[in-house]
Amino acid sequence: MSLSLLLPAALAALASLLLPLLLHLARRDNVRPLDFAALRWLRARPRPRRRLRFDEWPLLLLRLLLLALLALWLARPVLHGAPDLRPIVVVMPGVPASALPAQQLPENARRHWLAQGLPALDAPPPATPQPIFSLLRELDADLPPGVPLVVLATARFDGADGRIPQLSRELDWRVVDSVPAASRPAARQPPPTLYLHADAGHAAALRPLRAAARAWQVEVFDLAAGATPPATSAIAAWLSSTPMPSALRDWIARGGSVLLAHDAPLPADIALAPVLHDAAGAPLLESGSLGRGRLLRFRQPLRPADMPLLLEAEFPQRLREALAPTMQPPARADARAFAPTAGARAQPAAPRDLQPWLAVLIALLFAIERWLATARRRGASA
Template sequence: MSFLLPAGLFGLFALALPLLVHLVRRPPTETVPFAALRWLGDVARPQRQWRLRQWLLLLLRLLLLAVLALLLAEPVRQAGPDNQRVRAVSPQLPAPAPVEGLRDVWLAEGFPTIAADTPVSPADQPISSLLRQLDAQLPPGASLQVFVGPMLDGTDGQKPQLSRAVDWQVQAAPDATPATDAETDAGRTAAAPRLVLRHDDSEAQRASLRVWQALAAAWQADDAAGSNADIAPLTAPLPSLDSDTLLVWLADAPLPEAAQSHTANGGRVLVAAAIDADTPALLDNGQGAPLLARAADGRWVLAAPLTPAAVPRVLEADFPARLLAALQPAVTAARADAADHAPLTGAASLFAPTPQPLAPLLAVLIAALFLIERLLACWPRREAA
């Protein structure tokens, strides 16, 4: 139990008033001579019951004042620990089958309860913000399971950090081709880039050229051989760069002026460099290390050469589609691969349980004590015989 207004407890000092009155007050005594009764013996007055009643009255009045002081302090009772299990599902996915003991909610504004016959449209609120809000609303003892689609379009640039471990499950979208094929087709028809690559003479970068040629072939539906890709050493001049061009600069040499202008105009430029620890990764290398990230200046940063030894993920069939999805023109920090965007732990719990006020119970108790006190104070006193 806690108090919303602890200063009300100063009312407990009022307990001294009835105590002092009880100790100071004495019943008035007066001797009245009466000749006709001089031969009668002394008769004891029945004071025992009256004194007991006085002590009961004192106790009731003290208790009444104490409860009044508590009422002024506005006591509340905090909710106890909650071990509920919650499953949050992205509105892009179908409603899951209900499980006993599991509370299902949509990962949308207000977190409505899932009903199979009540579809919920995707919310405009970023998914990272929704996850933090849901984490703050759940008590520390609650477990959280999250179902999301392959791609997240509502992130805020970094993996959300929550106060609890999350069972993060990436589900395939319903009524569609497999995610890899769908993403590949979307990349080909929407914004498949024209690859312009310049590399130095390092062995690692030259070994990655075969992977880049395969990526260009996978991205271009009408160019299976990848002949549309312009892959050359640093000495080769750059062609004209437009919004459909992806410039890949695999060298330690600084970007030429044309490439810097392309970056300043919002063009896509990918450079080989180390990824800062504070920069959220869009892809990893398949072993947990960051591979691709978006720098503050708008350029994409590739942390390792695309070789099977350095990046085992290049051997996965969906790697071209996932890399292309991360390099789309509309891709900002608000879009990320769901598999690489699982929430982190370590944040402080922001759970604020709703306190339950005790004022109604105290009001009933005060009324009962006052009624008992009045009945006892007005009870007729038994006179002497």
């Protein structure tokens, strides 16, 4: 362990140590001499030479120590401690406990789950997906250079970020042939159904939407004026210039998605952003949030003369992509294909900052100094 100063020039504040010395010297002759009449006839003798002395040594030493610690605090001392060079073993959530005895792991290794906070391996495994690659990069940056790192990975895992991580050390990447339940492919969701409602002035707009539904291979139902789809996974279309009924608005707030005509009035405080454009870049469809659901409105009438994209073969697919909820980029990876590599620059170990500890010590010494100073005043007044 070694001590260093980040701002050594601040030690110039040690010159303030002269202040308590001067104060104690100035206050040592606090008794005024008084002449007696009988002493006038005695023979005058030469006074002895005055010697330099200090009164109240404990208080003086305490003040000197307090100022020295203040100067050291200003210099920002840090402590470079001896790093822990024991190997570390991190286990991905999903690796069964039965697979650990078969692994030849270092006896003195530290064992943790590869999760946020690096919980100990004897703690329950985390139940939520973890950013595996981000945690590996953070762990590699925090470990001192030369510390062996062993990773027990499942055959497939969640938490990849699109590129193979490059670490500053060679790590022992071991793939355990087991797939956690969280990483199994989710069951395919059934296609959403389509519920349509149009008034007399928008009846022609139903034709392109029904054609798109046939291309999606989904069912189409008529939506009554005051009804709502039975499930929020469905897609409703309200093609009318009149406001939506309150039941339909509540259905959107619970997670549904509704298509509106270009002249349909919008609820208050709804911000829309384009999600579908034509070949020239003009917006054709806008989307906004309403509660937990989405509200989408066409910018043009659903007529080929106003929206030529309706006649193109790609219209159903592009509309389906605009209606689909925003998907996160894939984060599932194959452990054998995404093994981390070495070659990154090692990060220096962060020293331990001693300023907070010095601040506590300075506050304690200041309280003691005030107590000694006030006790001296009370004794002098008595």
